[in-house]
Amino acid sequence: MSSIYIxxxxxxxxxADSEVVNSILGKEGYTTTKDINLADYILINTCAIRDNAExxxxxRLHELKALQRQHPQLxxxxxxxxxxxxxxxLLEEEDNVSFVVxxxxxxxxxxxxxxxxxxxxxAETELSTEETYSDIQPVRIDGNGISAYxxxxxxxxxxxxxxxxxxxxxxxxxxxxxxxxxxxxMLFSQGYKEVTLLGQNVNxxxxxxxxxxxVGFPELMERVAQVSxxxxxxxxxxxxxxxxxxxxxxMAKYPNxxxxxxxxxxxxxxxxxxxxxxHYTTEWYLNRIDAIRRYLPDCSITTDVIAxxxxxxxxxxxxxxxxxxxxxxxxxxxxxxxLRPNTYxxxxxxxxxxxxxxxxxxxxxxxxxxxxxxxxxxxxxxxxYEVLVEGTSHRSKEQLFGRNSQNKVIVFDRGxxxxxxxxxxxVTNCTAATLIGEVVEQA
Ligand code: 5AD
Ligand code: SF4
Numbered sequence: 001m002s003s004i005y006i007x008x009x010x011x012x013x014x015x016a017d018s019e020v021v022n023s024i025l026g027k028e029g030y031t032t033t034k035d036i037n038l039a040d041y042i043l044i045n046t047c048a049i050r051d052n053a054e055x056x057x058x059x060r061l062h063e064l065k066a067l068q069r070q071h072p073q074l075x076x077x078x079x080x081x082x083x084x085x086x087x088x089x090l091l092e093e094e095d096n097v098s099f100v101v102x103x104x105x106x107x108x109x110x111x112x113x114x115x116x117x118x119x120x121x122x123a124e125t126e127l128s129t130e131e132t133y134s135d136i137q138p139v140r141i142d143g144n145g146i147s148a149y150x151x152x153x154x155x156x157x158x159x160x161x162x163x164x165x166x167x168x169x170x171x172x173x174x175x176x177x178x179x180x181x182x183x184x185x186m187l188f189s190q191g192y193k194e195v196t197l198l199g200q201n202v203n204x205x206x207x208x209x210x211x212x213x214x215v216g217f218p219e220l221m222e223r224v225a226q227v228s229x230x231x232x233x234x235x236x237x238x239x240x241x242x243x244x245x246x247x248x249x250x251m252a253k254y255p256n257x258x259x260x261x262x263x264x265x266x267x268x269x270x271x272x273x274x275x276x277x278x279h280y281t282t283e284w285y286l287n288r289i290d291a292i293r294r295y296l297p298d299c300s301i302t303t304d305v306i307a308x309x310x311x312x313x314x315x316x317x318x319x320x321x322x323x324x325x326x327x328x329x330x331x332x333x334x335x336x337x338x339l340r341p342n343t344y345x346x347x348x349x350x351x352x353x354x355x356x357x358x359x360x361x362x363x364x365x366x367x368x369x370x371x372x373x374x375x376x377x378x379x380x381x382x383x384x385y386e387v388l389v390e391g392t393s394h395r396s397k398e399q400l401f402g403r404n405s406q407n408k409v410i411v412f413d414r415g416x417x418x419x420x421x422x423x424x425x426x427v428t429n430c431t432a433a434t435l436i437g438e439v440v441e442q443a
Contacts, residue, residue: 001029002113005039006141009057010047012236013169013198014080016149018045019138021079021106026139028110034142036067041075041113046082048164050338054082061094068096075116077101081168085341088123097121103154103169104128127155127170134179137186146390146420147194147232150183151175152220156200158239160266161277161344162309162337165200172200174207177215177223184227193388193420194232197224202235203242218246225254230422232388234258234407240265241279243288248295259296260330260407263288264304268323269316272309277344282323289327300330300406307365308358309337310349317361324368330376330406332369336362370432377408377430384440385410387425389417410435 004025008018021043022032033039042064047053061076068074077099078090084102091097098116101109102125115122132154140148155172156165184195197220199205205217224233233256240263251257263285267273270281292299305320324332336358339351353361385404393399393411400419401411411434412425425437 001031002040002117003031003033003038004041004043005033005036006043006045007036007060008045008141010045010049010053010081012149012196013151013154013200014045014047016138016151016198017080017103017106018043019140019149020133020136020151021045021109022141023136023139024106024109025113030113032139032141037071040073041077041116043077043079046078046080048081048085048168048340050335051340052338057082058094061096065096075099077112077116079103079106081164083123084125084127084168085164087125091121091123099123100125102127104131106133107131129171130173132173132175134176137183144390144419145191146388147196148187148192149196149198150180150187151199152180152197152202153199153205158201158279159277159344161275161349162306162340164340164343167342169200172204174199174205177207177209177220180220181223181227184224184231184233188228188231191420193230193422194234195224196234196236197221198236200237201239201242203238203244203247216246218244218250221247221257222250222254225250225257229254229256232256232258232405234260236262238263240285240288243291245291245295248291251299252295255405258407259299259405260302261292261296261299262302262304263292265320265323265327266304266306267309267312267316267320269312269319272312272316272319275311275349276306276309282319285323286326298406300408301327302331302333302407303327303329304333304335305365306335306337307362308353310339310345310351310353312337312353312361317364320361321364321368324365324372328372328376329369330373330408332365334362334365334369374430374432377432377435380408380427380430380435382427384424384426385437386422387412387437389419389421389423391419404435408435409433410437412437412439415439 075098079101083100090100100123105124153174155170157172207215387402389402393401426440427435427437429436
């Protein structure tokens, strides 16, 4: 039987989708290989969020030409956001691509592969308003057997002015809570200790049950947290406009809901936020930060930020730096603005901040965030955390690494400890990115 190799780029949602694809094809008898040289089909699950994400895929396709010369039967398919964005254009532009499949069309993959085997080229990129792959049990790829993603909703309709996602992933829809709970229970019974609930905007999760009851995100979280106190629950991503006190109250009630909130700020300036169509002001955002600190004093806060959005002035950039100084994020994903086709920004605004200015502003944010992260970590020295052990440290075989509830990575001496267990670790040292510690008997 034919063998598939799946390569995934982009966000956690894409990694979760690759597991759905793995499941769909596995049921049809395809086997997955971890050795690209043994593959009959290479599926590349792609991201379209910034231009450099797409350039990377184009380069990868070029590299794969050598492998295709050695294995003339090998077929390559593009899945995910870049597939959705470019559709048949990808077949025209990249001569070594045989099939293009958008995020809502993965159920068609078995049929598509049959066509491809007959020598046809094909693109399936129809978006759906209903598809959630609810009934498909994802088959984990490269997992550590300890932590897994569960997709709880798909799509996004916030239409931030810079963002391509509403066009590549379609309308927002929530998955049936029963299938989410079943997934969590099943993972826990298989030995998993941590699940991350995924959606582009998890706070707007809402599902209407057959009897008319509405299940919102706080209630869903509560149900997942009740699967077991030994199952950690994380979630991403929260939109600041929808982060409710009710959710924070549920988090406070369940110690196994992890103390980490990813709250993308994007900019620290009100004019920019309005232009970005974010639906909140800096005042609102800071009010949400205060609420997090009030309900969950030990919660870490992380963010996304964009440097050099259309017409951003030097003062407005300074406002972003000021926001970073005020909130003191534990971690940040920091990006230069990249103008994306079809977005509001492309149609109505001007990408007028010069490249070198964007680069300099981004560097300033990165430098400041590095200092803040180090200072935050230094304050951790002496504290004891419950750590879920994930595996052997990349630097030394004698050390293990894991994460605390705040999602910070902690490295410590192996001793007799095993991945998949909880240990208490006292922080003894740190860098800006990692805590270093030693195992202690109790918290
Ligand atoms: N340019 C730069 N960064 C972007 N992001 C989304 N769209 C763009 C873009 N066009 C960033 C945002 C978002 C994260 C996933 O990627 O910060 O939160
Ligand atoms: Fe994920 Fe957005 Fe990239 Fe699509 S475009 S893979 S949704 S980050």
